[in-house]
Structure formats: structure tokens, C-alpha cells
Amino acid sequence: MSTSATDLLDRADTALAQLQTSLAQVDISLWESLDQTVYRVLHELVRARTGWPMSDPHAEAIYRIFIDYPHPLRPADDQADFSTKEAARLLGTHPDAVRERICAGTLLAAPTGNGYRIPRTELAVRTDVYPASTDERHPMAKLAYTLGALGDLLVTNRLDPGTPELSADSATTMTQKCLALTAAAATHTLSRCDPEVADRPLALARFATRQLAQVAHTPPPMLGLQNPTIPPSEHSPESPVSDLERSLHLWAIAARDELREGLPSVEVFKDINRQAIHIYAALDSVMVRGGAGDSTDDVHRLLRSTAAALQLGADAWSQTSTGMPPTSSYVEAARRLYTTLTTVTQLPGRSQPDDEARYQALLRGANAAAWIASLAAPWASRLLDSGVLFIHARHAAGRPETLTAKRAGRMIAATRADVPALFGAVWHAEGLAVRAARELPHALSQPIQAQLESARIGI
Incomplete structure (x- = not known):
């Protein structure tokens, strides 16, 4: 049988239930795998909005959630350079501070017609954040690689010209589920991680809980072609x-x-x-x-x-x-x-x-x-x-x-x-x-x- 987005979200719910009943410690590498995976899924949901009207409130809400993601661990893709706003999000600072560093010569940037483009190499992007391994049996890893498969499915759906664009309702459904899973996983992690590394799960728990209110309506279920599917191998x-x-x-x-x-x-x-x-x-x-x-x-x-x-x-x-x-x-x-x-x-x-x-x-x-x-x-x-x-x-x-x-x-x-x-x-x-x-x-x-x-x- 093929695997659909709904199937993957159901599996993620199962992995979360296992996590919430687990007494195993959550180390920082497991948490960061989930953290980065959620950011990547949100990134793909934003990219799926090609052709959506800019006045669409659901599309705008998903975009706002993505750009408000607190200090991403690393970029969601292999983009070679970034705008000042994008660089500020990755550096965890304000765009004005980025411009000041550019003007002071401490941050290399190329001028454009409406700002600057900062090379990826200037941002000291972390290289020690890895996707969760499917060989890992920890429930947190299961949750991370299940959501990673959802991200891969969104990429496949976007690149297939024979598949219709993802509707705002379907994207909203997936956004809600990802935020709810993130909030629950982060809350559990706070009770099972070293206090020295609790700041990041706490920030994500607050972020996900707050942003869920932005997409609080109940969209229709994903059906038919709006439920992206991977054909069976x-x-x-x-x-x-x-x-x-x-x-x-x-x-x-x-x-x-x-x-x-x-x-x-x-x-x-x-x-x-x-x-x-x-x-x-x-x-x-x-x-x-x-x-x-x-x-x-x-x-x-x-x-x-x-x-x-x-x-x-x-x-x-x-x-x-x-x-x-x-x-x-x-x-x-x-x-x-x-x-x-x-x-x-x-x-x-x-x-x-x-x-x-x-x-x-x-x-x-x-x-x-x-x-x-x-x-x-x-x-x-x-x-x-x-x-x-x-x-x-x-x-x-x-x-x-x-x-x-x-x-x-x-x-x-x-x-x-x-x-x-x-x-x-x-x-x-x-x-x-x-x-x-x-x-x-x-x-x-x-x-x-x-x-x-x-x-x-x-x-």
C-alpha cells in the first residue's frame, strides 16, 4: 500500500504516545534532530504555497509561524546565501544588528538592489545536527524520522508536476499537527533532559503552544489528491x-x-x-x-x-x-x-x-x-x-x-x-x-x- 501524509501523522501520534510513557532520558542530539526536522517541515509547507493568493489568511498564518521559529539550529535547505532578515533568524539577532555588522566589515555580504545577500559560509552554520536514524529505537527518534518522512513527502509532492498544489486547508492541517506534536514532545523533554540544555525545549514548547492559537480553526480532513502519497515501492x-x-x-x-x-x-x-x-x-x-x-x-x-x-x-x-x-x-x-x-x-x-x-x-x-x-x-x-x-x-x-x-x-x-x-x-x-x-x-x-x-x- 502507498503511504500518505495522514498515515505518517498517525504514526507520529503513536510515536508521541510511546514517548510520553517512556522513562528514557532525552539527550540533546535526539532533541535537536526533532527540532530541526520540525523546522524543515514548516519550511516545506511554506514552499508548497506556490500559487496561493497572498490575501489567504491561512497561507499567511503558516508563513508567519515559519519566520517566527525561534533561532533555527541551521538552514532548512542548501541555500547558498541569505537576506538580512533570514541571516538574523539564523544568528538569533535583529536584522538591524546584521546590517551594523555588514557596515562595520565584520560580516561579509554582497550588495543587491534592495539590500544584501550574506553567504552561507559567513553564518557559521552548524554541521553537527543530524536527522534521526531509523535504527534508533528511542521514541523521540521515531517521532523525528516519521516527521522527516513527511518532509520528504512534501518535497516529492512539490516536485511532481502531475500532482496538484497543496491546498491551504491541507497545509493548515499538517501545520497544526506538527505544532501540537512539537509542544507535547518539548514538554516531555523538559522532564527527561539535563537542566543545562533545557532552554531550547522550553523555547520550542512556548513557541508551539503560542502559534497553535494562530491556526486554531478546524480545517476539513485531508482527502484524495490533497492527502499527499508516496507510491508503494x-x-x-x-x-x-x-x-x-x-x-x-x-x-x-x-x-x-x-x-x-x-x-x-x-x-x-x-x-x-x-x-x-x-x-x-x-x-x-x-x-x-x-x-x-x-x-x-x-x-x-x-x-x-x-x-x-x-x-x-x-x-x-x-x-x-x-x-x-x-x-x-x-x-x-x-x-x-x-x-x-x-x-x-x-x-x-x-x-x-x-x-x-x-x-x-x-x-x-x-x-x-x-x-x-x-x-x-x-x-x-x-x-x-x-x-x-x-x-x-x-x-x-x-x-x-x-x-x-x-x-x-x-x-x-x-x-x-x-x-x-x-x-x-x-x-x-x-x-x-x-x-x-x-x-x-x-x-x-x-x-x-x-x-x-x-x-x-x-x-
């Missing part, structure tokens, strides 16, 4: 759902790589649409088994109209070729996905125990299909404009230069007149695929009509 225990998740992931990666080739195969364009149709068929069957009733009628109609548009898009590529075959890696991934999806659609008509997990996997598959369709659609004009899309002469529009080729049974470079339906079909299919991914319910068990209305009015 090849070495994960096999189950029908993990096999589905893995098959969808491998196909999306193979399709992306295929479209990055210098000259993709037309067979790949057609197969991308067919795989998306199969994903929608699997979604439809899971929803029917879920017994959501009339509330899903709009969703079923959307899936079927999108599938019909994708079929027209695949048909529009008929009779054309780039002369390139699909790569063996794509063929293998596509066959695996076809087999897995067929298994889903052929399950009995009654509800299955894993249907919610299966639906979540297919929901991510529909989002991946929409992303791949967006990558594939521009190739129609690229291939035609480059003169590398070919069509059999007997299927080309009638013009004098095709007569000889038609008699000889040859392929010729296609023109827009030869494939008049291609552009409209591929872009219409792409638009509906994107819409379907956006309007599908976040969970199989949720009221669906309300979510559709929210999607339509942009909530």
Missing part, C-alpha cells in the same frame, strides 16, 4: 491495491518518459487515451459498487462523456504514424496497467473491503491521466509543423502531389487538411480529462453532489 508487500497503485505510477512515469523522447510513437498517443478510458471504467465500477446512488449521476455522465472524447481523440490519430515504435519499457508498463485495471472492472458487483483504497488509487490515476493528456496534446501541432507526422497517401486529402504516392502505396507527410479533426479532438479530450480529475469526489464515502458544486464555484 517494488519491495512493498503485494496486495491488489498496492499492485494497482504501483501499476498506475509506473505507467505514468513511462508515458512521461515516452513524451520526452525526440519523436514519440503515434501508438503511444492512442494508448494514453485508451488507458485513461480504462481508468474511468474502473472508477465507474468502484463507484457503482460503493452504492452512492443518484448523487453520483453527474459524475458517471462526466466520466462517460470524457471517455467518449478520449476515444475520438485516439481515433483522430488513426492512419497516421511517426515511423517510431513505442519503447519496450512503455509497452511493459501499459500491459501491466491494462491487466490490473481489468481485474478491477471484473470484480463482483457487491462492495469490496478495499474499495475506498482502490478508489483513492484510481483518483490519483485519473489525475495522472489528465496530466499526461496535457503533455500529449501539444504534440499534434509539433509533429505536423515539423513534417514528421505521416499518413498513407490513400487517406490524404486529394491534391496533385499525392497521386504518385497513392499509386505506389506510400506514406506522405501529413498536412492539417489531411487530419482536420485531430486538433479539436485532442484538445477537447484533454480539457475533459482535466475537468474530470478536478471534479471527481475526494473520497468514495463522501457526499458527492456537494463536492461537485464546490468545484464548480471554485471553493
Whole structure:
């Protein structure tokens, strides 16, 4: 099975419960691992706010929490230089004091149009703060490396162009949980650490408790694509759902790589649409088994109209070729996905125990299909404009230069007149695929009509 942000936060709660019942001492290195990990998670939650409106109060609250973090032990990433405000936070002083040191020549800095950039080497960044080892059995280490995995998941989510941006509600949920975990862990550490090093846990306990009040509202639970997930690895225990998740992931990666080739195969364009149709068929069957009733009628109609548009898009590529075959890696991934999806659609008509997990996997598959369709659609004009899309002469529009080729049974470079339906079909299919991914319910068990209305009015 895949591991989601919710799974990791639940594991962090379990690690905290173990910590609070433990009598083991907490040394400074264990505490600092957690301290730095929490700062990194907050940093990634701020970076996930790309595209959020600056007027969004939740986004602003998360940003304020991050910049108010008391004297970070070290930077959250490998940034090479810092502004005066950033340097002041890392040095535990005021920006004015940093400027005074720059003017006095005791702190090297490069002037810019609106201030200074201070090199990392000037800040005496600590190099003795390490992530917690997964071999360490202390509950504090378990809490630290579980939150570290959450930070890694946020990075993966941010760097994957096929994954939607993290919403303010999801980021707020994770921020609240991290602050609550930090406050509880710091409070426990005060009773289990050397008094000589208690200042730092005390400062973090006060900070986390105070900042929790800044995000005190109760956001909705993280569901669907707003619950970031790591696909199962090849070495994960096999189950029908993990096999589905893995098959969808491998196909999306193979399709992306295929479209990055210098000259993709037309067979790949057609197969991308067919795989998306199969994903929608699997979604439809899971929803029917879920017994959501009339509330899903709009969703079923959307899936079927999108599938019909994708079929027209695949048909529009008929009779054309780039002369390139699909790569063996794509063929293998596509066959695996076809087999897995067929298994889903052929399950009995009654509800299955894993249907919610299966639906979540297919929901991510529909989002991946929409992303791949967006990558594939521009190739129609690229291939035609480059003169590398070919069509059999007997299927080309009638013009004098095709007569000889038609008699000889040859392929010729296609023109827009030869494939008049291609552009409209591929872009219409792409638009509906994107819409379907956006309007599908976040969970199989949720009221669906309300979510559709929210999607339509942009909530």
C-alpha cells in the first residue's frame, strides 16, 4: 500500500504516545534532530504555497509561524546565501544588528538592489545536527524520522508536476499537527533532559503552544489528491491495491518518459487515451459498487462523456504514424496497467473491503491521466509543423502531389487538411480529462453532489 501524509501523522501520534510513557532520558542530539526536522517541515509547507493568493489568511498564518521559529539550529535547505532578515533568524539577532555588522566589515555580504545577500559560509552554520536514524529505537527518534518522512513527502509532492498544489486547508492541517506534536514532545523533554540544555525545549514548547492559537480553526480532513502519497515501492508487500497503485505510477512515469523522447510513437498517443478510458471504467465500477446512488449521476455522465472524447481523440490519430515504435519499457508498463485495471472492472458487483483504497488509487490515476493528456496534446501541432507526422497517401486529402504516392502505396507527410479533426479532438479530450480529475469526489464515502458544486464555484 502507498503511504500518505495522514498515515505518517498517525504514526507520529503513536510515536508521541510511546514517548510520553517512556522513562528514557532525552539527550540533546535526539532533541535537536526533532527540532530541526520540525523546522524543515514548516519550511516545506511554506514552499508548497506556490500559487496561493497572498490575501489567504491561512497561507499567511503558516508563513508567519515559519519566520517566527525561534533561532533555527541551521538552514532548512542548501541555500547558498541569505537576506538580512533570514541571516538574523539564523544568528538569533535583529536584522538591524546584521546590517551594523555588514557596515562595520565584520560580516561579509554582497550588495543587491534592495539590500544584501550574506553567504552561507559567513553564518557559521552548524554541521553537527543530524536527522534521526531509523535504527534508533528511542521514541523521540521515531517521532523525528516519521516527521522527516513527511518532509520528504512534501518535497516529492512539490516536485511532481502531475500532482496538484497543496491546498491551504491541507497545509493548515499538517501545520497544526506538527505544532501540537512539537509542544507535547518539548514538554516531555523538559522532564527527561539535563537542566543545562533545557532552554531550547522550553523555547520550542512556548513557541508551539503560542502559534497553535494562530491556526486554531478546524480545517476539513485531508482527502484524495490533497492527502499527499508516496507510491508503494517494488519491495512493498503485494496486495491488489498496492499492485494497482504501483501499476498506475509506473505507467505514468513511462508515458512521461515516452513524451520526452525526440519523436514519440503515434501508438503511444492512442494508448494514453485508451488507458485513461480504462481508468474511468474502473472508477465507474468502484463507484457503482460503493452504492452512492443518484448523487453520483453527474459524475458517471462526466466520466462517460470524457471517455467518449478520449476515444475520438485516439481515433483522430488513426492512419497516421511517426515511423517510431513505442519503447519496450512503455509497452511493459501499459500491459501491466491494462491487466490490473481489468481485474478491477471484473470484480463482483457487491462492495469490496478495499474499495475506498482502490478508489483513492484510481483518483490519483485519473489525475495522472489528465496530466499526461496535457503533455500529449501539444504534440499534434509539433509533429505536423515539423513534417514528421505521416499518413498513407490513400487517406490524404486529394491534391496533385499525392497521386504518385497513392499509386505506389506510400506514406506522405501529413498536412492539417489531411487530419482536420485531430486538433479539436485532442484538445477537447484533454480539457475533459482535466475537468474530470478536478471534479471527481475526494473520497468514495463522501457526499458527492456537494463536492461537485464546490468545484464548480471554485471553493
